[in-house]
Amino acid sequence: MPHADLYYSADQTLPAKEVLQKIEDVIHAHDPSSGACKGRAHPIAEFNHSHIYLRLAMLPKEHRDAVFAQELAKKLSDALTSYAQSPCGINVNIRFELEHYTSVKV
Numbered sequence: 001m002p003h004a005d006l007y008y009s010a011d012q013t014l015p016a017k018e019v020l021q022k023i024e025d026v027i028h029a030h031d032p033s034s035g036a037c038k039g040r041a042h043p044i045a046e047f048n049h050s051h052i053y054l055r056l057a058m059l060p061k062e063h064r065d066a067v068f069a070q071e072l073a074k075k076l077s078d079a080l081t082s083y084a085q086s087p088c089g090i091n092v093n094i095r096f097e098l099e100h101y102t103s104v105k106v
Helices: 016-030 066-081
Strands: 003-009 038-044 051-058 089-096
Touching: 003 016, 016 038, 016 051, 016 066, 051 066, 066 089
Parallel strands: 003 038, 051 089
Antiparallel strands: 003 051
8 A cells, every 4th residue: 555645835736635646546557556545745834945745655566666666756747747836846756665564454
């Protein structure tokens, strides 16, 4: 289950739920085995430069390598670009994490 944390400067008036759903759709199109994506939006009131920053954490799997990450990051940054108001820096950081990971469903 991927975790997407979307940070953006408050001058970027993003429709957060729509953008988070778009992120999940892009992930699923690239990796149908990824499962539901836990998305969170974090508007930043005080900032230096206008930006959108997506931090995506996924569990490591054999097919998730550097090429996979590069291709997915490109697709995600392209999707985020359609929501950005210029000028705006867009960054995507994909991490594959497993160490000390626990998931419990209640």
